[in-house]
Amino acid sequence: MLAVSLRNLQKRFGRLTVLDGIDLDVPEGSIFGLLGLNGAGKTTLLRVLMGFLHPSGGEGTVLGRPLGGLTPEERARIAYVPDRPAYYENMRVGELLRFVGALHPRWDAGCAAHYLDAFELPIQRRVGALSTGMRTQLALALGLATQPELLILDEPASGLDPVHRRRYLQVLLEASAVSGRTVLLTSQDLGLVERACDHFALVHDRRIQVAGPMPEILESQRRIIVSAPRAAGAALRELEGVRQVENGSHGFLVTGTAEADAVRQVAGVTAVQVEGLSLEELFWSYVER
Amino acid sequence: MWIRIDSHSGVPIYRQIAAQIEQAVLSGVLQSGDKLPGVRELAVELTVNPATVVKAYDELQQIGVIEQPRGRGTFVRGRPQIKEAERRARLRAAATAFLLEAERLGFPATGAVAELERAVAEADATRAKDEDGEAQGHAGR
Numbered sequence: 001m002l003a004v005s006l007r008n009l010q011k012r013f014g015r016l017t018v019l020d021g022i023d024l025d026v027p028e029g030s031i032f033g034l035l036g037l038n039g040a041g042k043t044t045l046l047r048v049l050m051g052f053l054h055p056s057g058g059e060g061t062v063l064g065r066p067l068g069g070l071t072p073e074e075r076a077r078i079a080y081v082p083d084r085p086a087y088y089e090n091m092r093v094g095e096l097l098r099f100v101g102a103l104h105p106r107w108d109a110g111c112a113a114h115y116l117d118a119f120e121l122p123i124q125r126r127v128g129a130l131s132t133g134m135r136t137q138l139a140l141a142l143g144l145a146t147q148p149e150l151l152i153l154d155e156p157a158s159g160l161d162p163v164h165r166r167r168y169l170q171v172l173l174e175a176s177a178v179s180g181r182t183v184l185l186t187s188q189d190l191g192l193v194e195r196a197c198d199h200f201a202l203v204h205d206r207r208i209q210v211a212g213p214m215p216e217i218l219e220s221q222r223r224i225i226v227s228a229p230r231a232a233g234a235a236l237r238e239l240e241g242v243r244q245v246e247n248g249s250h251g252f253l254v255t256g257t258a259e260a261d262a263v264r265q266v267a268g269v270t271a272v273q274v275e276g277l278s279l280e281e282l283f284w285s286y287v288e289r
Numbered sequence: 290m291w292i293r294i295d296s297h298s299g300v301p302i303y304r305q306i307a308a309q310i311e312q313a314v315l316s317g318v319l320q321s322g323d324k325l326p327g328v329r330e331l332a333v334e335l336t337v338n339p340a341t342v343v344k345a346y347d348e349l350q351q352i353g354v355i356e357q358p359r360g361r362g363t364f365v366r367g368r369p370q371i372k373e374a375e376r377r378a379r380l381r382a383a384a385t386a387f388l389l390e391a392e393r394l395g396f397p398a399t400g401a402v403a404e405l406e407r408a409v410a411e412a413d414a415t416r417a418k419d420e421d422g423e424a425q426g427h428a429g430r
Contacts, residue, residue, distance in 0.1 A: 198340035215344035218301040
């Protein structure tokens with residue numbers, strides 16, 4: 001089952017094309033990381049999913065319903081946490097909780113109390129007086145207390161120090177263990193995404209560049225240090241699965257899904273050394289091309 | 290467990306987990322029959338996605354380091370069983386790397402080979418001494 005499925009999705013603002021032919025499948029129950037540079041269109045994509053924006057083309061489903069066709073009851077099964085949530089700054093944390101709880105049909109007060117406790121958030125403090133990190137944690141607690149089937153987090157964990165970041169990660173992993181719950185998040189924090197997510201997609205140049213299960217994709221990608229004369233560069237670039245060829249001091253640095261044996265057989269190659277690729281290196285190999 | 294995850298190492302997390310368990314088996318810290326934590330348990334401890342632990346365990350099972358009998362947990366089986374072709378390829382790669390390093394340091398191939406022979410002799414001597422010591426230890430009891 002797919003929590004989100006998009007086919008050839010387009011989004012234009014006037015003459016500016018932000019998303020151009022997005023295909024995306026988010027499996028139910030996954031923690032899915034949406035990666036991309038600032039301005040790559042991640043937030044736009046999330047806003048289209050939520051029905052806040054109409055797509056300019058293409059189609060898709062969210063929790064089995066066509067885009068833009070969610071009823072208020074269905075919308076209540078999705079929690080959307082924006083990167084800078086707006087609250088009534090004068091309310092105390094406890095008041096805000098009662099306020100949101102009264103408005104939401106799926107609100108679970110026990111669950112809210114549990115996460116408030118887990119994050120050690122001060123109930124008496126005014127929302128406007130919370131630190132950035134506390135605000136981020138409060139937003140997640142509010143989202144989780146609505147018992148969402150789909151939790152969408154836009155740039156979570158920003159403004160968290162290492163201790164709070166770890167706690168945030170723990171809560172997120174624990175929350176996703178609820179059966180059938182899907183988490184879709186965008187983040188610039190590649191370390192967090194590699195730890196938290198089992199699936200990811202990279203948005204760049206208006207399209208999805210790579211998407212799928214995290215460990216399998218990392219396994220299929222490698223960095224090969226090649227010792228060869230300059231003349232071998234052209235042939236290396238031609239190899240199937242080679243995405244990036246950088247000139248090194250004694251040869252080349254080849255990134256992609258190419259097999260070491262294929263690289264070894266290129267004329268002029270005298271030695272190769274194969275290394276794995278972290279999510280961060282994978283990210284840069286697509287973005288810096 | 291004592292597994293550490295280094296977010297800046299450039300090595301995928303599942304590989305870091307698999308490599309550290311493999312290393313522990315090779316060094317004898319983990320022995321055949323030892324029980325390893327379950328997927329969920331280890332994922333919580335390391336704060337990583339359970340899929341990452343599944344992938345690490347799968348990789349270890351493939352090379353025969355662990356076994357996962359259905360529903361009974363995860364156990365250490367023994368040293369890695371590497372396929373013949375890969376064994377040869379890995380040894381060849383190590384030899385190439387060794388020669389490259391020697392070249393970088395300004396030694397001719399003959400010098401590198403001489404050094405390798407010296408290392409072999411040293412290892413043999415150490416082994417002989419250990420066995421000797423053990424034999425004497427037994428005799429003394």
